[in-house]
Amino acid sequence: MSDEAQDLQARLAAKLDGRDGQGPKGIDMTRAPELMDDREVFRGPIFVIDQQRVAMFRRDGSKETIDRQLIRHDPCVVMLVHDCAADAYLLTREYRVGAQAYVFGLPAGFIDPGESPVKAVLRELREETGLVPGPEDASASESHLDPEDGWIDAAPDVYSSLGMSDELGHIMVLHLRRWHQGSTDFDPGEHIQSAWVSWQELCAAGVADAKAVVAIQHEAIRRLQKD
Structure with a gap:
């Protein structure tokens, strides 16, 4: 990604943050989520499915965990x-x-x-x-x-x-x-x-x-x- 594109994304993120971009539960979207658990639950010839648990951090320092399924697929x-x-x-x-x-x-x-x-x-x-x-x-x-x-x-x-x-x-x-x-x-x-x-x-x-x-x-x- 070019420097110009990175600058634009930073400006857009700041703009969204100014409009309550932290989300309805006070999630701090300037802080990267943390992958807490990642388990393979299916493997086939074309793709793999992982069960993941992810921590999203709030601005008050607490965190919320969410569960997601990820289909891993070659580019x-x-x-x-x-x-x-x-x-x-x-x-x-x-x-x-x-x-x-x-x-x-x-x-x-x-x-x-x-x-x-x-x-x-x-x-x-x-x-x-x-x-x-x-x-x-x-x-x-x-x-x-x-x-x-x-x-x-x-x-x-x-x-x-x-x-x-x-x-x-x-x-x-x-x-x-x-x-x-x-x-x-x-x-x-x-x-x-x-x-x-x-x-x-x-x-x-x-x-x-x-x-x-x-x-x-x-x-x-x-x-x-x-x-």
Whole structure:
């Protein structure tokens, strides 16, 4: 976070504090809460659930304890892919358990340990759609995007659901000047369809995943500024 952003957050915190930001029970929000207990109660292949007890301090020195459940989830990437020459966007469809249905969306995936968000974007794009930036006879890098092949426009990082999960989504728009089609490499049980669509078709597709919506809205702002 830049110094300017930190200064702004400090000013906003002070402004809220001046309007009884300490809360109805006198909670001192200038003092960080204390994690008193953290127990793992479930572990699955995708996420872990912890039962936590947290102490929130009051201005009179006393404290209040609250219980929360935290879903621990690896950080992820979501990418909106734009073919600059055709002015087309990559739309996907796959089964999503939250919706209990096949839904339209954007390429996405987990960030592997030690992997940068950009590297994860390029890897997941290749694995899920077979799309590789650059000409077919070039040796594509999975760690960065060559400026001749396109550029990445980073949207704000967002948490999926701050009230219960630590999943952080890194959202990017890939503007590709050159690309070629390779083979996909799906995970077991993963079945994804993908196709290029127009901007109007993308907006009308009914994409409902929050992180994908952020990516589409970020691109909508760029298109408005361009026009």
